[in-house]
Amino acid sequence: MLLPVLFLFGVITTMRTTRSRLNKGFSLEDRLAGATQSYEPNPSGWRGRWSQWAPHEGSRADSYQHVVLDLGCGKGEYTVECAAARPDTLFVGIDVDGVCVVRCAERAIAQGVTNAVFVFNEEDRDLSDFFAEGELSAVLLNFPTPFPKKKKAPLRLTYLDRLMAYRPLLAKGAPLRLRTDSMPMHEFSLTQLELAGYELLWNTDDVRSLFPEEPWSGYEQKLVAQGASVYGFAAVAGPEPEAVQQTAPLSLVSYLPDDLENMAYVPHGMQGCVRNMRGRNRNRRARGLPEWKKPIV
Template sequence: MHARSPKNFVLEERLERYATAIEVVPSAYRGRWAAACAPAGGTPFAAVHLDLGCGKGSYLVEAARLDPDTLFIGIDSEPVCIAYAAQAVCDARVPNALLIPGRADDLARVFAPGELSAITLSFPTPFPRKKQAPGRVTQVDRLLEYRGLMAPGGTLTLRTDSEPFLDFSMAQLAGAGWQILWTSAGLRADHPEIPASEYELKLSQEGARSLGLCATPGPEPTGEQVEAARNVPQSLFAYLPDDLYEGSYIPHGMSWAVETFRNRRANAARPGPLADAVVADRRGLTLLVRNALFQRVRLAARDQADELGDIDVEWGFGKARWRRVLDAFYEEHEELLTDADARSTAYFHINDADERDDHVWHVQQVFADSNGDHDFSIMADVDLDATQAGDGVVFSRYRVGVIEDLLEEGR
């Protein structure tokens, strides 16, 4: 779950206002969360439940309300989400919930072995491309780390809208020695006792079906098990269903891949493509590039410089550069729009003049700001050969900022 601050939202003020629900030095409580967070003079909490990637805290608060004897700890890497979740905890006055700013790869510093009774992963980012796979919270090495933190009989519950991500995660769980307790293709009907998050409800309105599983640590995995999990296909495109979601909901982050595969299948059925064509599937490649750029617009609209930097560091545009661009944008504009008009071809441009000679497209995605200035954009070249050979867009000369400055740089 990602969010950006709306108009008149001052992050530092919000974090300070709800600081009583936020622990900024969590390592100080490692191994003693249940006792240290118990009400004054009260008995320690019976269990500690981690909500990893808690978003705005709607699941965290409701779960804490339903189980007052358990301490619920929400972790999220996005400061805006921590601020919203902390407000939700304070407004609901649940004494058994708190927030920690942090990442999934830092849990051993926060929790001692055997300290967690449960971990919940609510609609984590699936990172569909192969090179993004290390960032998935269900990667086998992450799951091995979680094992060491679990109390006997502890559970890990995953909820998602993506069958490919669920299938990948099941292979990783097997490799890390977790035993599946249950799986569900209709979580709301099968397990109504699990509170729904705000993000889950939003997806359901778009036609998504909540999928899920619950697992517990089994016998210690062998080296062969772990290696087998590392060697399964890492691109989620390998787990797409044969019907390519024809006539049904497409999981978030997978639409451009599904459309590309549909076009490839259609083209394969047609006789006689030109042997010297640089682009085999022009419509599919255009959609691929367009969706890749608009993914960045959506993240920019949520002020997610860190995630943008993770995506674009390969093209030389890391977190610090994205942070400077977004700070400059929001100093001039109240909002970055992501509606249907912002996604239209009025803001997306392809110059294919060098397609045949250099096998590149020159592309631009203009930011649709609320003031109507349209003065910021992404500009890049697309390596057509590398993009068509891989599972994602390969950029070069990638840059983001004020359009006049970008044009000057390109001269």
């Protein structure tokens, strides 16, 4: 086993945007410029040599043993805590939200964690622009935005095309790991793993029971307090599929359970949809009609 901290590598209501909650005097550019100890403005320049990363185009006397990507790193609590536990590993957090990125970098600086670096990928550039083949020891997807609607399925971090793009960047045997509060997102992601030729290492509806010592993020704490379970899996790239074709239903509505009335927790982003579906079925029952069945689309 390469790493004793097993969880890192997978062995064994409408919310306001971050930017909408800022003070009027907030300058993203100024804050990023002041956080370059843990913010990397030129990620492409480190392609193939992240194990030597140091701030301000510096270099390390010794290489990091592993490079781990936390894709969609949010506010960075999880990334920074993982980095603090593994000083031999560089954690690269990437997010499309610049406010999240600056807060991540400032968090790492404030906590004195030097092996966590953050990248602002505003244009959702291909990860091969930033990382060379086989450079990543793991890819972590922690509570990624589920984008429930069919038309936005390609934005999901576990969409088939994205899973195929991760394959060459992962070192041999390096895991891709998902954690989510969304059972539909979890089920959809399993279909995508199969289509992209990944092989499961583990799969669970209670990640916490497998890895009780895993760091918490504020977001996860909030969801669990609302009754969420944490679904997840770890998988490695198997033989590349001969044909890559999307055949799975793309709307997350298709992955909801049939019994919506007894669904104790509704994942974020699907509350309105589930509320409408429950109301429709109640109306149909009151009229003596059979229940409406969710579409498979």
